Amino acid sequence: MARRLVAITAAAAALTISLTGCGGSDTAGGGSSSGAAATTTTATSEAAGGDATAWAEKVCAAVAPQVTALAAQPQIDQSDPVKAQASLVDYLDKFSGALDKMISSFSDAGDPPVADGKALVAKATGALEEAKTAVETAKTNLAAASPSDPAAFQAAFVKVGEDLQALSKLEDPTKGLRGSAALDKAFKEAPSCKKLDLGESASGTASSTPTS
Numbered sequence: 785m786a787r788r789l790v791a792i793t794a795a796a797a798a799l800t801i802s803l804t805g806c807g808g809s810d811t812a813g814g815g816s817s818s819g820a821a822a823t824t825t826t827a828t829s830e831a832a833g834g835d836a837t838a839w840a841e842k843v844c845a846a847v848a849p850q851v852t853a854l855a856a857q858p859q860i861d862q863s864d865p866v867k868a869q870a871s872l873v874d875y876l877d878k879f880s881g882a883l884d885k886m887i888s889s890f891s892d893a894g895d896p897p898v899a900d901g902k903a904l905v906a907k908a909t910g911a912l913e914e915a916k917t918a919v920e921t922a923k924t925n926l927a928a929a930s931p932s933d934p935a936a937f938q939a940a941f942v943k944v945g946e947d948l949q950a951l952s953k954l955e956d957p958t959k960g961l962r963g964s965a966a967l968d969k970a971f972k973e974a975p976s977c978k979k980l981d982l983g984e985s986a987s988g989t990a991s992s993t994p995t996s
Contacts, residue, residue: 835897836970844976846889850882851980865931872944876923883916898966907960915951922947 858875861867890909895901922944929940962968971977 836966837973839893839896840967840970840977841974842893843889844971844974844980846892847886848976848980850885854879854882865937869926869929869931869937873923873927876919876926876944880916880919880923883912883919887912887916896961896964896967896970898964900964904961904964904967908958918947918951 858871860871887909890905895905898904925947926940926944929937931937958971962971971981
């Protein structure tokens with residue numbers, strides 16, 4: 785799940801930076817970091833594996849439509865800065881909304897039936913809240929940019945691209961969850977989670993056709 789989110793964020797950053805052509809300069813970068821923290825779990829948490837898989841399935845099934853929606857990048861007319869700005873602001877608004885729904889998917893699923901489940905979920909939702917705040921800030925800054933000031937307008941696109949690149953390097957929001965052996969196993973076994981890890985969604989594969 786998190787790997788898909790990181791990939792989408794990196795793609796959004798690349799798209800934003802490409803739009804600096806509306807004013808001029810080009811920047812490249814990005815990347816992601818992920819990993820699994822090793823955590824000792826109790827026999828009780830291991831015994832709850834079946835329920836943990838059901839919990840993971842509920843979360844991933846709720847998240848999948850949001851990932852699919854975000855995978856379809858906006859149609860951008862680079863020849864029209866005003867339209868490009870509006871399209872990207874709309875996309876960032878959708879991005880923020882999707883992150884909010886992802887956060888809700890955790891609360892709706894309740895605490896996972898593993899040791900320290902409540903704390904693990906709090907850490908994961910905290911990472912998503914941080915991502916949402918960054919996207920909201922980028923959206924606000926871009927929306928405030930005036931096309932009548934070409935230099936400032938270009939700078940706004942560059943800044944948004946940089947902000948999204950930084951966002952793509954945030955720690956995997958499910959890293960802490962996967963630190964629990966029971967939850968790591970659950971994410972690997974739940975059908976919807978497996979589809980997300982393969983770059984799909986529970987409702988199908990999305991395609992994007994951004995204008996170049």
